[in-house]
Amino acid sequence: MKILHQIQQTFSVPLHYPVLFTRKAFSEENECLAEVLAPIETERPEGERRRVMVFVDSGVDQAFPEWTRDITQWFASRADRLDLVCEPEVLPGGETMKNDYRCVMSLVDKMLEYHLCRHSIVLVVGGGAVLDAAGFAVSLVHRGLRLVRMPSTTLAQNDAGIGVKNGMNLHGGKNTVGVFAAPHAVVNDLALLDGLSDTDWRAGISEAFKVAMIKDAAFFQELCDMAPALGQRDEQAMERLVIRCAELHLRHIATSGDPFELGSARPLDFGHWSAHKLESLSNYRIGHGHAVAIGLAIDSQYAARMGWLPPETAETVIKALQTCGFDLHVPELDLQLGDGRPAVLQGLDEFREHLGGRLTLSLPHPIGQTGEIHEVDESLMAECLHLPQRNTAQSQK
Numbered sequence: 001m002k003i004l005h006q007i008q009q010t011f012s013v014p015l016h017y018p019v020l021f022t023r024k025a026f027s028e029e030n031e032c033l034a035e036v037l038a039p040i041e042t043e044r045p046e047g048e049r050r051r052v053m054v055f056v057d058s059g060v061d062q063a064f065p066e067w068t069r070d071i072t073q074w075f076a077s078r079a080d081r082l083d084l085v086c087e088p089e090v091l092p093g094g095e096t097m098k099n100d101y102r103c104v105m106s107l108v109d110k111m112l113e114y115h116l117c118r119h120s121i122v123l124v125v126g127g128g129a130v131l132d133a134a135g136f137a138v139s140l141v142h143r144g145l146r147l148v149r150m151p152s153t154t155l156a157q158n159d160a161g162i163g164v165k166n167g168m169n170l171h172g173g174k175n176t177v178g179v180f181a182a183p184h185a186v187v188n189d190l191a192l193l194d195g196l197s198d199t200d201w202r203a204g205i206s207e208a209f210k211v212a213m214i215k216d217a218a219f220f221q222e223l224c225d226m227a228p229a230l231g232q233r234d235e236q237a238m239e240r241l242v243i244r245c246a247e248l249h250l251r252h253i254a255t256s257g258d259p260f261e262l263g264s265a266r267p268l269d270f271g272h273w274s275a276h277k278l279e280s281l282s283n284y285r286i287g288h289g290h291a292v293a294i295g296l297a298i299d300s301q302y303a304a305r306m307g308w309l310p311p312e313t314a315e316t317v318i319k320a321l322q323t324c325g326f327d328l329h330v331p332e333l334d335l336q337l338g339d340g341r342p343a344v345l346q347g348l349d350e351f352r353e354h355l356g357g358r359l360t361l362s363l364p365h366p367i368g369q370t371g372e373i374h375e376v377d378e379s380l381m382a383e384c385l386h387l388p389q390r391n392t393a394q395s396q397k
């Protein structure tokens with residue numbers, strides 16, 4: 001058909017948001033969050049206060065039962081500029097919300113019920129799953145309210161909570177529905193990490209290995225050196241890991257040229273094709289961070305078979321992840337389909353479908369740099385699902 005007339009529309013909107021690190025954000029004297037919600041310098045008409053609604057992950061509520069009260073008191077003592085529209089609402093932690101559309105829509109209902117407007121702020125305190133699901137709900141109300149995230153897990157502070165993605169799981173797949181929307185700000189309260197179970201505390205470590213292996217060889221070495229300390233739940237090592245990992249993720253989003261993932265390459269999804277599949281195969285018994293650790297072990301071995309990594313480096317990765325406490329063999333790796341194909345390899349099909357067009361897997365080539373492949377030798381990959389004999393013995397200790 002002939003185009004009768006064309007108008008080329010072009011504009012750009014610079015996106016910027018602070019990612020702040022603090023401790024005990026709701027202690028009386030801490031102004032970090034208040035400066036994000038309603039900067040004191042900003043001129044406001046007399047009596048105008050910023051309306052804020054707060055959602056809190058049930059994991060945080062259980063680990064810090066005094067928190068909801070602290071939040072309410074903290075807002076009350078800043079009532080000249082902040083208006084907490086209702087008591088903080090506790091949301092089910094983990095994938096529960098992300099898996100349930102009705103749960104997400106109930107947040108939309110609540111925001112409308114309290115007449116939040118486009119100047120209001122929704123503050124969400126939680127792990128990656130609650131942040132994803134609540135952030136998605138926030139993006140729908142009035143076509144997107146201001147979202148302040150307060151990530152409460154290691155993985156959310158160094159990855160899930162600091163970027164531009166929000167969403168939920170539908171049709172049995174991970175993150176099948178969602179939006180790209182930048183937050184208004186992110187406040188990482190490092191004291192929240194004290195409440196985590198060992199499993200959830202460990203979860204952020206694999207995302208740090210992921211980004212280090214494809215972007216920063218020096219950080220990879222540092223992580224390997226810190227592995228024994230991380231295995232012992234060393235707070236200082238974790239803080240260093242979280243901050244450096246967050247820097248690398250944010251730099252990638254800002255400088256990769258594809259913040260909204262329109263292209264086919266996804267360097268930050270290194271190790272994730274199998275991770276997402278393992279999560280859903282296990283009905284989310286295996287958490288994201290644990291699944292990514294297994295995914296890194298698989299893809300590192302594959303990179304070594306391709307000659308992109310020395311075999312010793314793949315072994316170093318596996319050993320370091322095990323030293324941090326990850327169990328790299330789970331029964332889901334042994335599941336087979338009727339034709340004998342390992343079920344986890346379906347993750348390749350799903351990743352291809354998600355990307356659209358050509359399959360693109362990012363792998364370290366060498367450590368600290370990224371290479372891409374578009375075809376996978378499935379029988380070789382099937383061999384990489386299992387650990388080399390030496391490491392298997394170690395993981396059974």
Ligand SMILES: NC(=O)c1ccc[n+]([C@@H]2O[C@H](COP(=O)([O-])OP(=O)(O)OC[C@H]3O[C@@H](n4cnc5c(N)ncnc54)[C@H](O)[C@@H]3O)[C@@H](O)[C@H]2O)c1
Nearest residue numbers: 059063093094127128129152153155160165192195196288
């Ligand atoms: N949007 C993104 O860019 C992005 C990136 C990576 C991962 N993700 C998503 O993030 C999710 C995983 O996030 P996660 O690892 O934070 O796990 P999670 O959100 O499932 O939280 C793990 C558990 O920790 C609890 N919890 C949270 N904070 C706590 C605290 N301070 N003390 C005690 N318990 C606490 C939660 O209730 C939950 O039971 C997955 O759904 C994944 O797909 C999103």
Ligand SMILES: [Zn+2]
Nearest residue numbers: 207272288292
């Ligand atoms: Zn991830």
